[in-house]
Each structure stands twice: as C-alpha cells, then as structure tokens.
Amino acid sequence: MEDGLLSLKWNNHKSTFFHILSEVRGKHTYTDATLACEGKFFPVHKLVMSTCSDYFAEIFEKTPCKNPVVVLKDIKKSDLEALLDYMYIGEVDVRQSELAGLIKAAECLRIKGLAVPDEDPTKAQKKGPSSVPERREDSPPAKRKRRDSGGDRGRIPSPTISRGSSQSSSHPPSASSVPSQAPSQLSSVPESHVPSQSMPPPPSVSQETRHVDSGRGRQDSHLQQSQSQHTSQISSLRPSADTSSLRSPPSGGPESSHPSITSPRSSDQSILPVQMIKVEVDDADNSGAKDSHGDREDGSEMDGDEEETSNDFSEYQSHGGEIEKEEHDQMDSYGADQIPGPSGLQGAPPVLSWGEEGEAGFPHNLFGGDDPAAQQALCDMPESRLACSSQQQVWPNLHSSESHARSGQSQQTFSRSSESQMLPPSYPRVVESSRLQGYSRGQEIAVVEHFKRLFQCPYCEQKMTSKGSLVRHIRSHTGERPYKCNYCTYAALQKSDLDRHTRNRHRDQI
C-alpha cells in the first residue's frame, strides 16, 4: 500500500449490502431458486442459501438448473421462514417452544451458525461460497466432528454418518455416484426420526458437545471455534432460550437424544445424483412432526395466512398436507430398490435423490429453464410464477409429465394419475417433471432435474418428451394450424384433430 497502493474502503459496504439484500429479498428480485415448503414457495437467492448452508450449496452446485425448486419436506413453513430470516438478516426471533423445531430444521438444512459451525470465511478459505464442493465436505465433517466429539460415545455408530463423512470427502460429487445431497440430511432426516447423527446435533447438543470437548481435550481449535460461534449464534437466535430448553430436544446427549438417529440405512446415498433433489426432513419428533403436518395440512389454509413472502399454493393444494403425508407413505411403500439412492433409505433420509438415468441431462429447471420469460417469471414473485405456470403450460405439463412418468419411467409406482392430479398443479408438476421415480404422488418433491431428456419450448417453460412433440407444441404458440378443414374454417394443430373434427362435424359431407 505504501508503494502508491491505495486502499479504498467502502465504509458502508456491509450495511449497504445488508440493506440491498433485505430489499432484494423483500421484492424477490434476482431470486434464482425457490424453496417449496408446505405448499408455499419461497423465492430465494442461491447465493444467500449457499452462503448460509452447505447443504443448499451442494444442491445448487449439483443442480444446473437456473431456477431450481427445492421442496423441503417435513420442515414447517414457519421454521423455514424463520430460517430465511436468519439467513438473510442474521438473526431471528423465535419462541422458545419453537426453538427445538427450528433447530432441527436448521440441522436438516445445515444452516451455518445454527446447525453447522459457522466458520469465518476469511479464516477458512474452503468455505468460500464459491467452493461448494469443498464446502460440502467441510460442512459434513464439521458436523461429524461435533458429533464425534460429543456424540459418538454412547451413540450408536451410524454407518451412515461415518460413511457419509468419509465418503463425502473421498468421493467426488460425480453424479454417477449419486452425488450427495446432503449427507447430513440423509442421516438426519430419517423419516420418523430426529435429524440424527449425521446431522449436527441440535444447538443444545452442540453446546454440550462443546463443553465436553473442551473438557476432555479439545479437539480442533476449529471445531471449538466454530462451536463457540455456533453457540453464540444460537444465543443470538434466541437469547431468551436457556440452555436447558435447547438441550431439551436432545436431552440425553446428542446421541441419546436421538434414539432413532442411527439409521443404518442412511448412507451416502444421500448424495444426490443431482438430478432431482428431494428434501425430506423429518422433525425429530416424528410423530409430532407428522402431527404437525397434519395440522398443517388442515391448515394449508393456515399457510396462506401466515406466509409473508412465500407464495401461496394453498389454492392449488387443497391437499397439500395430505400430499406430504402421502409422500411419506409412498416413500415407504416404494421399495428401496425402486428408488435409487437415498430413496433406498426409505424413510430415513431426509434428502432423497434420484439420479440414475437422469444425469444426462436436463438442465432446465422446472420452471423454465432456459426460457428467459420463464425465468423472469420465476424471479418474480411467486405469484407470478404461479400465474406463469397456470398459463396452461403448467398444467399440461403436469399432465404430460405425469404420463411421462408413468410411462417412461418404469412406472414404478406411478399409477395414480388421478391422485397426482389432485395435487397442486404447480407442485406436482414440478415433481413429476423431475420424474420422480418412486414418487408417485409425492409431488412435493423438489425436482431439480429431469431424468429423461426433454425438449424445452422456447416460448414457455414447458418441456416435451420428444422433438416432434415440441414442434407440435410450438404451433400452439405460433398459431400455426396446418390442418385445415375442407368443409369449414376449422383448422387444427394436429392432423388427428382435423380428422376427428371432420368425422364428427362433417360426417355427412365426407
């Protein structure tokens, strides 16, 4: 600097960014991803999500989609909203009674500072937002560390966890290997259990752990640091919450607290192949969670009331709640075999990913992939998106996708067209298009990608299963009606339609 090097410092840089971030969030400007939770859409920014969660970082990293929709299952909308506040604002007020649930959700999503040690980026370069892959590894390890330190002892060794950790680091995110979704999640979200092992213990746990660690012999300074930070964060999160409350969830100690935690099944599968990502998060109290869901379901309406920024699907999803449950059921019902990857976990993993075939390609996100318009729509308020989707493109998609799923996909279990139809339009659509293998109904799944090659319509977000279909579809946009009736002014987009028309209307004249 002294050599003529000037340091230009923007004093208000942080505050400016913070302010802009708030604005951007409020206006949904530049949103490039959407979180779907309990039927609501939460337009978010990948940058923010990735910054605050390694989990999201992984998802986005592995998801080429421009506007991926990540469905968060088993996470309460209220919790998600709180977490979003936490991520965007850096703090959030929560009721003590809600803290446990919130922490669980945070763990499932690996929210830094809440569930994952929040290291100072400047200290740990790895964690730079951009270096997702690394991060991915980092974060899980961090959890592990914590866990290991505190939780291992006494806890049932969860293969998953250990595996995940080792693997995550060892194995590349290659899609083929079923990239990891969130290792932690997987483990963490056993269907009916608490986030478990791989997941970082709830804050309370972490605290305990921390203490223990320090007591025992400290582990990495990192760990401690992170933990300490973590703790602090928590406190900030809810100052009033006393440690006891925090601990209460895990009460027994990290491990003990989550008896179910050890889901043997959890395994790396959590790693997502990338194509579709389904995030299922079960609350620790499964029953509780489910109940809550149930409540919610009833209250899908409730969503509408509460949500602020979220998009409201309530209209579409009168069955939202049910759907979710159904998903669970389905998941369970589906043999693990059917569902590649995590799904195999059956119930356990919060995150499900399918990826097998799909890897090849689909880059487009559900909503619009490449279509700028579509993207805009996405970027816009959720409502806009809905509107966009409702433009008939969505529905058709739904339909088509559904059938597609049924037919193309091994129809594993997809026989329930009717049911799927019941699902909220946008929801199902998303899911289906992504081609949930095992998911027939689940529709809540976040589909990030398609497993089958699809042809994106340049005029809308719709994707067709064949080029021919696309050409035909495009006619609907261009107004081209090549098949004209010889007896009247009718013109059809498809010859079969003209034939049908002629048959029906001009039988006599034929």
Next chain:
DNA sequence: CAGCAGGGGGCGC
C-alpha cells in the same frame, strides 16, 4: 368438442 401431449410404428438415412 377441441386442444394437447405421449407413445408406437413405419420409413429413411
């Protein structure tokens, strides 16, 4: 009844 999309079959490269 019309619009629309998926799938299958036939054909040509």
Next chain:
DNA sequence: CGCCCCCTGCTGA
C-alpha cells in the same frame, strides 16, 4: 437413430 405420422388418452370449455 431420427423423423414423421397416427393413434390414444386426458383435460377443459
């Protein structure tokens, strides 16, 4: 293998 055509089925008005 890709394209085209046709049939089929679903959905909404």
